[in-house]
Amino acid sequence: MSAEVQAPAPQRSWLARRSATQRTLAYSFVVVALLLAVGVILKPGILSGSSLRIIAELASFVGFVGVGQTLVFLLGGIDFSVVWVLNAAAILVVAQAAGHNSNLPVALVLTLGVGVVVGLANGIGVAYFSISPIVMTVGTNGIIQGLALGLSKGLTCSSCGAHPAPALTSALQGRIGGVPGVVLVWVGVILLISLLLSASTLGRRIYATGVNPAASYLAGVGVKPVTVSVYVISGLFAAIAGIMLVTFGGGASLGLGDPYLLESIAAAVIGGVSVLGGRGHYLGTVAGCLALIILVTILNAEQIPQYAREIVYGGVIIFIVLLYGREKRVT
Amino acid sequence: MASRAVDRRGWWNYFAAQQATLLLAVIILIVTVLAYLGFYAAQFHHLPNSFAWDSTITNALPLVFVGVGQGIVVLTRGLDLSVSGTMDLTNGLAATHMHASLASMLGWTLIVLGVGAAIGLVNGLLVTVGRLQPIVVTIGTMSILQGAAAAILPEPGGSIPQAYTNVLGNTGSPVGLVFVALIIIAWLVLRRRPLGFALYAIGNDPQAAAANGLNVARARIAAYVLSGILAAAAGLFLAAGSSGGDATGGDSYLLASFAAVVLGGVSFRGGRGSMVGVVCGAGVLTVLVNVLFYAKVNSFYESFYQGLFLVGAVLLGLGVTAFTSRGRRGGAR
Numbered sequence: 149m150s151a152e153v154q155a156p157a158p159q160r161s162w163l164a165r166r167s168a169t170q171r172t173l174a175y176s177f178v179v180v181a182l183l184l185a186v187g188v189i190l191k192p193g194i195l196s197g198s199s200l201r202i203i204a205e206l207a208s209f210v211g212f213v214g215v216g217q218t219l220v221f222l223l224g225g226i227d228f229s230v231v232w233v234l235n236a237a238a239i240l241v242v243a244q245a246a247g248h249n250s251n252l253p254v255a256l257v258l259t260l261g262v263g264v265v266v267g268l269a270n271g272i273g274v275a276y277f278s279i280s281p282i283v284m285t286v287g288t289n290g291i292i293q294g295l296a297l298g299l300s301k302g303l304t305c306s307s308c309g310a311h312p313a314p315a316l317t318s319a320l321q322g323r324i325g326g327v328p329g330v331v332l333v334w335v336g337v338i339l340l341i342s343l344l345l346s347a348s349t350l351g352r353r354i355y356a357t358g359v360n361p362a363a364s365y366l367a368g369v370g371v372k373p374v375t376v377s378v379y380v381i382s383g384l385f386a387a388i389a390g391i392m393l394v395t396f397g398g399g400a401s402l403g404l405g406d407p408y409l410l411e412s413i414a415a416a417v418i419g420g421v422s423v424l425g426g427r428g429h430y431l432g433t434v435a436g437c438l439a440l441i442i443l444v445t446i447l448n449a450e451q452i453p454q455y456a457r458e459i460v461y462g463g464v465i466i467f468i469v470l471l472y473g474r475e476k477r478v479t
Numbered sequence: 480m481a482s483r484a485v486d487r488r489g490w491w492n493y494f495a496a497q498q499a500t501l502l503l504a505v506i507i508l509i510v511t512v513l514a515y516l517g518f519y520a521a522q523f524h525h526l527p528n529s530f531a532w533d534s535t536i537t538n539a540l541p542l543v544f545v546g547v548g549q550g551i552v553v554l555t556r557g558l559d560l561s562v563s564g565t566m567d568l569t570n571g572l573a574a575t576h577m578h579a580s581l582a583s584m585l586g587w588t589l590i591v592l593g594v595g596a597a598i599g600l601v602n603g604l605l606v607t608v609g610r611l612q613p614i615v616v617t618i619g620t621m622s623i624l625q626g627a628a629a630a631i632l633p634e635p636g637g638s639i640p641q642a643y644t645n646v647l648g649n650t651g652s653p654v655g656l657v658f659v660a661l662i663i664i665a666w667l668v669l670r671r672r673p674l675g676f677a678l679y680a681i682g683n684d685p686q687a688a689a690a691n692g693l694n695v696a697r698a699r700i701a702a703y704v705l706s707g708i709l710a711a712a713a714g715l716f717l718a719a720g721s722s723g724g725d726a727t728g729g730d731s732y733l734l735a736s737f738a739a740v741v742l743g744g745v746s747f748r749g750g751r752g753s754m755v756g757v758v759c760g761a762g763v764l765t766v767l768v769n770v771l772f773y774a775k776v777n778s779f780y781e782s783f784y785q786g787l788f789l790v791g792a793v794l795l796g797l798g799v800t801a802f803t804s805r806g807r808r809g810g811a812r
Contacts, residue, residue: 226614228734280747282558286734287790294783302779370625410618423612455629462622464603465615474610 167282169427172420175472178413179260181443191449194442198327200376202443204327205396207437208334212389213412214433215341216267221327221416222345222358224359224425225274229289230386230412233266234405234417236296237390239308241316243300244398246307249315250381255318258386266292303402312394329391333412337385341430354378358425369376414465417473424475491803499803500744500796504645504763507742507792511766518773529653536655537648539765540716541566543758546739547662548709550757552613553740555681555702556749557606560617562710563735564624565731569714571628574724574786579619584643591711593626598624599707603700627725637724657760659714662709667753668795674701682750701758738764743797 163171180299187194194200211232237259245253266288273284300308311317320329345351353374356364365371389408394400417423418439419432441465447457513667519527545562552559576585589722604615639648646654669675675700680688689695710729717728742760745752766790771781 164623234536241519250597254668273790275793277797279752279790279797282737283741284736284749284790285753286741287786287793289734290786294780294786297779298777303735306569315593402660413614413618417615417618423614455626455632455633458496458626458629459623460626462626463618465622466611466619468613469615469619470605470609473612 152387166407168404169420169429169432170473171428172427173432173435176419176432176439179468180435180438180442183276183439183446187442187446187449190446193403194445194449197373199398199445201326201328203438203441204331204334206444207434207441208330209389209396210408210411210440211334211394211434212337212414213408214383214437215337215430216379216384217412218419218421218433219343219354219378219426220281220382221421221423222425222428223353224423225379226359226413226423227270227377227379227382227386228282228285228286228409229266229270229292230382230389231264231405231409232293233386234390234393234408235400235402236262236292237387238394238400238404239296239300239303241391242310242312242394243305244308245309245313245316247310249313249329251338252313252315255313255477256391259391260291260384261386263383263387264380265383266375267380268376270383271379274379275372275375283349285370303400308400311399317398318392320392330396333392338434344360347431351378355426358427360426381467411437411440418465418468438474481791498753500746500801501753501756501759502749503796503799504759505743507795508759508766510762511763511770515766515770515773516604518770522773525718530650530700533653534650535765535769536653537650539648539721540655540658541713542732542735542739542761542764543659543662543713544716545713546743546757546761547731547734547754548706549736550743550745550752551678551709552702552706553745553747554678554749554752555699556685557613557699557702558617558655558733559602559703559706559710559735560614561598561602561620561624562706562713563729563731563733564621564628565595565707565710566714566717566732567628567726568598568624568699569595569632570718571582571632571637571724573718574639575631575732577640577643577749579640579642583754585642588715590716591706595707595709595711595714596704598711599704600700602707603703606703607696608775609698617634625726625730632724632726635723635725635728638751639718639722639724646719647716648722653703657740663755663758670753674698678702678751678768682748684750735764738785741789742792764798 156269163174185192194203213234216230217225219376240262241255241259244258245251269288270281270284273288274281292335299302299305303309320333322329322407324332345354353369355366356367356369357371357374361371386405392403393404397404415436416428416433417436419428419434419436421428440461441459444457447460452460499520516526518533545566549559549562572591572703573587574593577583602613602616602620605611605620606613636777649655649657670679677688677693677695677812680691681692681695682700713732714729717732718724721728739757739760740752741747742763743752743754743756743758743762745757764785768781771784773780776784
């Protein structure tokens with residue numbers, strides 16, 4: 149009996165015996181390696197310490213937003229509100245602290261609180277009122293955009309132009325062993341989210357809900373609380389990304405969050421996370437972030453004009469997903 | 480045949496399943512227009528003159544067209560993020576190439592609409608033959624199109640012939656209504672054709688549609704082609720309305736097109752809703768800007784009220800759907 153079962157096994161390659169998630173994860177890291185190889189050929193300096201440092205830091209910003217987008221994708225949803233949650237967080241953490249360390253704790257709590265509240269609203273709307281995630285998050289994005297612009301008077305309030313509190317900047321931009329604080333935080337987040345997805349009850353419930361919400365509900369998964377917690381995590385990490393970005397740029401600006409919607413979606417998709425839910429892992433998104441930033445670094449180094457960069461960027465995303473992001477054939 | 484089915488199920492059930500959200504969209508439009516009239520009259524002590532009406536209708540045209548295109552794709556459970564890029568590109572093409580001769584204006588209109596159709600064809604092929612998720616495909620094409628638009632028109636400029644603006648962007652006569660009527664008539668014809676039937680069937684259940692012999696891939700490609708053509712038309716209206724080109728002018732229309740679809744009562748789960756509703760939704764969003772202006776709302780808070788309005792309208796729609804589908808199994812979603 150066991151011989152019969154084992155017989156065909158050796159004919160399948162190592163790769164074919166992995167799950168779909170593990171396979172695409174492997175592919176996405178191959179993409180990173182290939183892009184890095186292209187980078188080394190075109191611009192050998194890409195492997196220098198300062199170049200790797202900037203790549204890791206830029207990738208971490210996409211990575212923080214990507215935490216939420218990945219988890220929301222695993223449920224088959226999407227979060228458009230990250231754009232203005234990020235931007236509102238950036239404005240709030242700067243304006244509330246007004247450049248003084250003593251104000252920082254309150255500013256941080258308020259800023260993270262905004263992310264949690266928006267995520268909570270998104271989650272409740274999607275889970276308990278069955279509003280489509282697109283509609284709900286486009287709506288809350290508008291609400292938080294209006295509040296951020298209105299309360300800061302279009303970023304003209306007296307403390308809006310302040311520098312971030314010095315303690316925040318030195319903690320996140322200071323280096324330990326040559327690695328910026330932001331990147332160290334990201335490494336911690338990668339470990340945390342990987343554990344959450346691979347080894348926690350919530351992680352299993354997220355995958356179960358994404359694959360089949362009705363069956364998960366019947367199996368005793370609290371589908372609605374799981375959905376709410378995922379959107380809360382997404383809001384929280386969009387706010388964290390906003391905090392990280394002000395220390396990098398030295399202040400808040402309007403439109404800070406605009407690129408991060410598409411980049412977080414693209415990173416998750418390149419990492420093999422299915423927008424239909426239930427398939428993918430945050431580690432893939434991490435590979436996607438690195439791939440996107442390495443691509444941008446190469447295009448910048450080649451002094452390719454902005455418009456051509458956008459064209460190549462879009463083309464590469466479609467090319468990569470054509471390689472391994474295709475849906476199963478429906479028969 | 481159809482009327483007998485309606486009789487058996489009862490007029491109310493038929494209405495509830497098919498038209499309740501459309502009716503809600505019309506009611507929301509009427510309420511918004513009344514609010515506009517109220518705030519306007521309170522400020523000027525007379526009703527808006529014909530110029531105010533004509534310019535409102537003209538301002539609504541780009542959103543009407545891009546919204547209907549988005550709505551058709553949403554009907555098939557798809558999503559088209561590239562509409563903003565298409566508008567950027569077509570807007571730039573018209574502004575840089577069109578001259579004040581009839582041949583040039585007609586020719587470039589056709590070329591631009593053809594470009595829109597080609598973009599839609601690429602999206603549709605990648606979604607169906609490429610078996611990629613619509614959101615991924617259209618993010619990629621959006622980036623490509625924005626790049627192409629920036630290459631054609633690196634900074635705002637170019638010009639649109641005055642004669643062209645007089646037809647597509649006229650704020651002095653109600654010619655905009657003609658275009659609104661045209662797109663409504665085109666939709667009413669389309670939804671009675673086999674393609675319209677297929678769009679709804681795919682949105683409700685793609686596998687059942689395929690099992691019943693519908694060419695699902697062809698209908699989905701057609702949806703993206705229509706979306707591309709309508710987004711290209713929206714780009715032309717945008718160029719005509721601003722008498723010049725801007726390679727980022729279409730960007731704000733992406734989320735607005737979703738909002739118009741939602742306010743129009745089209746379900747993002749596919750298969751339900753009418754493009755007449757989307758036309759109303761685009762009207763609501765356009766008039767809402769006037770309402771906020773005359774209500775003296777600080778313009779910084781504009782998107783706050785728009786977002787609140789959007790979520791409120793969706794909740795209202797869900798409430799109406801829940802009410803009208805009482806007692807029906809697997810009611811309208």
